Amino acid sequence: MVNQIQKAAVIGSGVMGAAIAAHLAGAGISCLLLDIVPTVLTDEETKAGLTLEQPKVRNRLAAGAIERLKKTNPAPLYSEAFAARITPGNLEDDLARLAGVDWIIEVVVERLDVKKQLLARIEQVWKPGTIVSSNTSGISIQAMAEDCGPEFKRHFLGTHFFNPPRYMKLLEIIPGESTDPEILRFMADFCEKRLGKGVVTAKDTPNFIANRIGTYGLLVTLREMLEKGYTVEEVDAVTGPALGRPKSATFRTLDLVGLDTFVHVARNVYDLVDNEAEKTIFDVPAALTGMVEQGWIGEKKGQGFYKKVKTETGKEIQALHLGTMEYAPSRKISSASLEAAKNAKGTAGKIKALLSTPDKYSELAWKVVKPVLLYSAGKLGEIADSIVEIDNAMKWGFNWDLGPFELWDVIGLERSVKRMEQEGDTVPAWVKEWLAAGHTGFYEKREGTTFYYNRGMYKEADTRPEHISLKALKQQNKTILSNSGASLIDIGDGVACLEFHSPNNAIGADILTMVQKSTEEVRRNYRGMVLANEGRHFCVGANVMILLMEAQDGEWDEVDSIIRLFQNAMMTLKKLEKPVVAAPHSMTLGGGVEACLPADRIIFSPETYFGLVEVGVGVIPAGGGCKEMALRSSRLAAGNPEVDLQPYINHYFETIGMAKVSGSGYDTKRLGYMGPRDSVVLNGDHRIYTAKQAVLAMDREGYVLPQEEKIRVVGDSGKAVLQIASYTMKLGGYISDHDRLIANKLAHVLAGGDVPAGSLVSEQYMLDLEREAFLSLCGEPKTQQRMQHMLSKGKPLRN
Incomplete structure (x- = not known):
């Protein structure tokens, strides 16, 4: 019986097979990707003098699929670097290598005869105990394996990934008549926890569920x-x-x-x-x-029920009229x-x-x-x-x-x-019988616990400890503190969760006030705090509308007060004497990033799009974002003043200045947002639980609040390097005058202002630089235009 899967093989390197291999690679599983051997050379291979017997040609299909994974959009890989975990091969030279893997997934053409032939070949080299599955969308699992031996059948089942595997949560697992129930249970658990899937068990019927x-x-x-x-x-x-x-x-x-x-x-x-x-x-x-x-x-052929056509004013969406089979401009209904x-x-x-x-x-x-x-x-x-x-x-x-x-x-x-x-x-008889028994629905809530119809009676929903629902906890009266923007919720074992629930989870005074109150409550009565929520996005940033209104009215003291409140709340979070773990998901932008950075650890969901994007509304990060990036650069030189900080500051200048956003939770490492203690949990449904466990682990270890560090900065000479870069971008026509103004303000802050290179400054000093730069940019008409455009159009303005 396999009790872990470290190596896998995917057979079939088409779009689906390659994407499944990419998802396995993202889960840290090394993967062999096999396909048939080509029978004809391409023109490029002929020109290069290659022959059909050379490995480069024989592995062409799988190797080409791996290269395409790096270029496909939306990206099948969490990080392009994960492609290195996939090894190309072919079904003639590498079939015997299947004996060295823990899981074999068949992803060939949807034809029963082809699948049966392939399973017969796999069984010849199959190592007893290895799990074999078919990624079929509807062919009978029982029929596929009918000619295989009994032991092979015990280890065979269907695993229907939905396309694209990285983004689609569903995985249908389909046992055959002979599939070992223990293997079924193991795969359901493995695929949920390790692959991050929502697993359902389907019957072996056409097209499953x-x-x-x-x-x-x-x-x-x-x-x-x-x-x-x-x-x-x-x-x-x-x-x-x-x-x-x-x-x-x-x-x-x-x-x-x-x-x-x-x-x-x-x-x-x-x-x-x-x-x-x-x-x-x-x-x-x-x-x-x-x-x-x-x-x-x-879409793959450019037209179906809809098509895009070019017009004199741009592009137009047209819809098909099935009666005439003609297209006409799409109408709003x-x-x-x-x-x-x-x-x-x-x-x-x-x-x-x-x-x-x-x-x-x-x-x-x-x-x-x-x-x-x-x-x-x-x-x-x-x-x-x-x-x-x-x-x-x-x-x-x-x-x-x-x-x-x-x-x-x-x-x-x-x-x-x-x-x-x-x-x-x-109406099916069982539905009428259920109604006749006095029931008014298929589901019922009792004190936050869900029960559902099951064979003529209510059954309590099987909830794993990893599935922490803030909504259910609030229904169970676990709310500790609450206002219009946020709540502090008891998630058990002495851990509290600070949940944002303002519109779009935008950070305003209500959330900042709750941050202050929550840290006081946790300091007195709890072992630590998790920052997480169940909104569509973790946080889209600060409340731009409030800032714009105050700026347009010239209420600079109010703008200054808002920024100070934000900075103070983040520093209060950072100075809490109890462990704090942030668990962001989906869009985590601007102020949302700044809310996560003070935490002791960040547990990213795999689909976390994380970035300091304030330049899109004409300002720079001022809630500690610039300060934290300068601090990270400084830590690299701790105890070694000979380390050149400039390359690190250059990186953050480019990342913030170009409003770069991670393509996944893993991709935050490339952008420099992932710290050495941060990690990714593959199943986004488990992130609050995982963050809670991290809090408890730090508490058990005897949490000690890290001492405030001095920040070594690149100073005036380093600022000059950054400003030369912005000048070059302007000369090349890549940025506007206003972009350059913002870039120069950003350079001033990241460099630590007009101090000598190598100077040590405090966090508060860096926060003051952020606030001054932010205030000055808020007074710029073009910044106010950017804010207005973002609020009305939902996208940045380049002016």
């Missing part, structure tokens, strides 16, 4: 559209955020996935199910197959129900508003939601054992805010079932 229900829902929507004459834009207006689904809604999603891929997935169900009514649904409409035949398969949904708060509120405001779009929403609810209920037990598996599969695989059963609860189970039966629909 997410693709089965998702494809059904898309086809139902398409048929309703064709029957009632709705347009592409109308359907997408209804089936996007108004229903708790992604902005890509129905047809943008199909364009992204590829219509050819979608048709293949739908036909797989059509070919394999026996129920005639179900076959009818999965029989792809002629309009869709016609588009595929014409090559209108979506509005109605009473859509406006009600837009104005409602939260996913549940939006869905209720959409369905309860009668008009044609409310009716469309009901017509596309109802069959999915009934289908999901009808498939319980066939495609998955629990409603939780189905709900999670749809949330993690299709990015729905609510799974089908959660959505049904929001709509109102009793009321909706009555309407369904009035409209002549057959």
